[in-house]
Amino acid sequence: MDELSLLAAADARGRRYTEGNATRRVFPSPEAIAALAAFDEALPAQGRSAEDTLALLDRAGSPATTASNGPRYFGFVIGASLPAAAAAERLMLAWDQCASTFDNSPVAATLEGLAGRWVLDALDLPRESAVGFGTSATACTLAALAAARRALLARQGWDFDRQGLMGAPEIKVVMPALAHITVKKALRVLGFGLDRLIEAPVDEYGRVDPARLPSLDASTILCLQAGEVNTGEFDPFAQILPIARAANAWVHVDGAFGLWARASSLAALAEGIELADSWTTDAHKWLNTPYDCAMTICRDAQALAAAMNCDAVYSTASADAQKNLTLEFSRRARGIPVWAALRTLGRAGVAELVDRHHAQARRIGEALAGAGFAVLNRVVLNQVLFRCATDDATHALRAAVQASGEAWFGGTVWQGRPALRISVSSWRTGDAEIEALVSLLVRLGTPR
Template identity: 80%
Template sequence: MNELELLAHADVRGRRYTEANGQRRVFPLEEAIAALAAFDESLPALGLPAEATLALLDDVGSPATTASNGPRYFGFVIGAALPVAAAAERLMLAWDQCASTFDNSPVSATVERVAARWVLDALDLPRDSAVGFGTSATACTLTALAAARRELLARQGWDFDGQGLHGAPEIRVVVSALVHTTVKKALRVLGFGLNQIVHAPVDGQGRVDVTQLPALDARTILCLQAGEVNTGAFDPFAQILPHARAAGAWVHVDGAFGLWARASSLAHLTQGIELADSWTTDAHKWLNTPYDCAMAICRDARVLAEAMNSDAAYSSASLDAQKNLTLEFSRRPRGIPVWAALRSLGRQGIAELVERHCAQARRIGEGLAQAGFEVLNTVTLNQVLFRCASDAHTHAVRVAVQASGEAWFGGTLWQGRPAMRISVSSWRTRDEDVEALLALLEMAGRKSAVGR
């Protein structure tokens, strides 16, 4: 096969996979997982035919995928890829652009600049903020917190770029007691010892308790959450942010999925969030772009651009060049699928997507309560946290649903006990899928109770 024939063949296989999104098991069979042993080959001495490589990937790999691009995957807030975003990604891959600067790719720089403007508009954040399109909320959080520390040290008269951290004034970090693990990872990678981080107590829904907020000052980074990963709860930004700003602290908001509530009728949940200094959010979650695409947003564009600057004699660029806003120098233009999704949905479409998923989550919460499950959170967003009367029953129900292949969601711990968490974030999920999930859970609950 020549290049074009191979690409056409891949497209046929990709289309066949997409057509089956609503029919395949949500989690693969054991036989499909066992068949993955076919990939355990030695490096060939001579190259093998391209079409055979593609066939192996599809024939053996496709049956072992999770159907996270389908309508009944309810784990980890993983959105399905909107058709327009997936199509834009295919064209983007054909371009194969190194999207570091305008000189490398005029089209990438132009489209990503527009996408950044639209993101700020949709989320109603300060319009002169910098937006860096990165791989994940983890990587974007790392860039935002690196910029935060550098800026706070600069305000103390310390040259971080020249002097590093040896002898530098101490920067203190305050996080929610339920801070997401990716924020802790970013802090750890940046050299903030986990034992030195101060944890703010939370209420029964996982929101930072304002009455017990640790002291803040001009050497403090405060990390808050828009959408606690289990309950979907929002920290009380309107109460905390003015106090933090007055103290001179830097406030970063982890809004991996919850920040998109701001683009809907649920924007009141985010009241005051615009006063923060930086935010992170994923596009591959609620905006439903292909993996991997996230954003680091910084109120002071100069602060992020100087912290991430990678100009060189042979490659200098404007402050808003993506190589100066992200970790990567060589990068692909992740903002293009974001642009395609936003252009296709429009302001109304984004709101409808978020509001539909929140309504479906409320329906799931109501149905679970009626079926005798204990719903542990106030379902205000797209997260439903629940359990059975006993830990053993909770485990049995989760295992039964996962083994059925008809739906998938994961387990978690809440207040020291096992629980289950349902996340609604796929554009493909219809109300019929929600009702099918409830019926499956009710049956699993009855059968596992009888078998105990």
């Protein structure tokens, strides 16, 4: 089979898979998982045909996928791929660009630059900010915090690039008691030390309490959240950010999914967030681009570019080249699906997506409360946190839903007890899927 025929065969298989999104089991059956044994081969002495390899991948692989690209997946704030973004991704694969600089890919540099400007416009963040398109909120948070530490040390006359950390003035980190694990991971990788992190107490909703905010100064990085992972709540930025700015602290906001509230009728949840110094958000969550795509946004563009600079004698570029804004030198143009999604949705489409999912989450919360489940959050965004009357019943409901193949969501722990977390973030999810989920939970659950 020649190259073009093989690509056409792959496209046909992909189309068939996409056609089944609405009816596919949301979590694969035990038989499909067992069939993954077909991949357990020794490295062939002689290569197999590409056609045979593609057929095996589809035959054994497709049934064993989690249908996160479908309408009945409610776990981990994973958005299905918008058609425009998925199509752009397919064309990108044909281009096969190393999107590090304009010299490597003029089209990638042009579109990612435009996508960055559109993101700042949609989220109403400082227009002078740099936007780096990376793999994940984890990687992008690491880049942002590295820039923050470097900048705070520079203000004290310490050259981090030349002198490193040995003997450097201490930079302390204040973060919410419920900070996301990816923020902790980035801090740990950067060498801050988990035992040295200072936790800011939170209120009953999981928001940092301004009245109990630890002291801040010019040697402080303060991490805040837009969208707590369980409750969806927002730290009170309008109260905290002026305090941080007066202290000359650096404020970083983890807005992996919640930052997109800024583009909707729910923008008031993030009032004051524009006063921060850096932000991270994912496109593969609420913007519904294909995996993987996230963003580092930094008010001081030069601070991010200096921290991430990757110029070499054989490859120099402007400060806003993506290789100088992200961890990756060799990289794919993750900003192109962002550009495609934003161009297709427009400002009104992004707002409609967020507002619709918020309304659907509220419908779930109200229905579950009416059925006797304990709804544990205020459903301010797209998260519904709930539990049954006993921990055993909560665990049993999760297992029953996942085994049914009719929907999928995960478990968590809230205030020391097991709970269940529903996330609504897929453009494919309609009101019919919401009603089917509620009916499923009522049928399988033991609320009281």
